[in-house]
Amino acid sequence: MGQRDDARFRHQRGQVLAHGFAFVSAYSSATIHEAQGRLGALESAIKPVDHRMSLCGPAFTLQRAPRDNLMLQTAIGYARPGDVIVVSAGAYEEAGSFGDALANACRAKGLGGLITDTGVRDTEDLRALGFPVFSRSISIKGTVKETVGPMCEPVTVGGVLVRPGDVMRADADGVVVVRREDAAEVATASQERAGARGGRLHRRVPGGPNRRRDVRSRAAADVERARDRGRVTRRPAARHVAYRRAARRPARGRPCRSPRARVGVRPVSGKRSPDRPGCPRAT
Ligand SMILES: O=C([O-])CC(=O)C(=O)O
Numbered sequence: 355m356g357q358r359d360d361a362r363f364r365h366q367r368g369q370v371l372a373h374g375f376a377f378v379s380a381y382s383s384a385t386i387h388e389a390q391g392r393l394g395a396l397e398s399a400i401k402p403v404d405h406r407m408s409l410c411g412p413a414f415t416l417q418r419a420p421r422d423n424l425m426l427q428t429a430i431g432y433a434r435p436g437d438v439i440v441v442s443a444g445a446y447e448e449a450g451s452f453g454d455a456l457a458n459a460c461r462a463k464g465l466g467g468l469i470t471d472t473g474v475r476d477t478e479d480l481r482a483l484g485f486p487v488f489s490r491s492i493s494i495k496g497t498v499k500e501t502v503g504p505m506c507e508p509v510t511v512g513g514v515l516v517r518p519g520d521v522m523r524a525d526a527d528g529v530v531v532v533r534r535e536d537a538a539e540v541a542t543a544s545q546e547r548a549g550a551r552g553g554r555l556h557r558r559v560p561g562g563p564n565r566r567r568d569v570r571s572r573a574a575a576d577v578e579r580a581r582d583r584g585r586v587t588r589r590p591a592a593r594h595v596a597y598r599r600a601a602r603r604p605a606r607g608r609p610c611r612s613p614r615a616r617v618g619v620r621p622v623s624g625k626r627s628p629d630r631p632g633c634p635r636a637t
């Protein structure tokens with residue numbers, strides 16, 4: 355089997371195992387990350403070129419030299435419609451290895467998007483094209499086209515292992531990878547989580563039926579916790595009483611807003627109290 359056929363074969367296997375990725379697409383990257391036990395999040399530096407961009411699809415992985423995009427161009431030729439090209443290039447930020455020309459090629463092939471741990475450029479065109487691109491950086495610096503590297507092999511991107519056919523989900527918040535064999539299970543867990551949270555949030559909508567009870571019980575629980583930690587005493591400390599009395603006393607001359615200054619306490623930080631009537635100088 356030639357290199358091209360070999361890559362296709364392995365990738366097809368990945369796609370067969372990636373059943374369920376369509377369901378994963380219904381949930382946000384953060385929900386999926388939580389639902390699968392807080393796993394699979396790529397480093398937060400990898401972000402969309404435009405916050406409206408999102409993608410979900412099977413990974414088409416490749417490894418390449420940091421300032422060389424030969425393998426990226428090659429991968430676009432091999433990848434299939436819907437595939438998400440996932441590039442591992444050593445987290446190198448100072449190279450714009452993908453731009454308008456390659457994005458147009460991806461669009462023409464119907465690819466699902468690009469996730470790269472290096473830089474991209476021509477971002478205005480990428481936004482106009484609407485092709486989802488998630489990168490570590492934006493750099494105007496060009497790349498050479500010289501070095502051959504592996505395709506459709508497991509790679510590490512943003513600190514996470516990605517295998518061909520694993521499900522990539524990315525949105526404005528970041529990128530998460532779901533192991534292809536777990537996709538259906540993670541979709542179910544995400545649905546449960548989204549449903550449970552949706553219910554709780556609904557109850558807390560301002561003016562909603564349970565708002566008062568919720569707020570009161572939460573406040574009571576906070577006080578209880580603070581008491582346990584010894585922060586709340588039943589009677590206010592003597593100095594708090596002094597401050598409050600001082601604050602109520604009518605001021606002579608121009609009003610002074612600082613009860614702390616009126617009882618003659620040196621301010622903890624910031625400006626000293628001004629020397630004016632009704633406001634004794636800090637000592
Ligand atoms: O050609 C390159 O190396 C990257 C680029 O700017 C493009 O794809 O438009």
Ligand SMILES: [Mg+2]
Pocket residue numbers: 453454455476
């Ligand atoms: Mg360009």
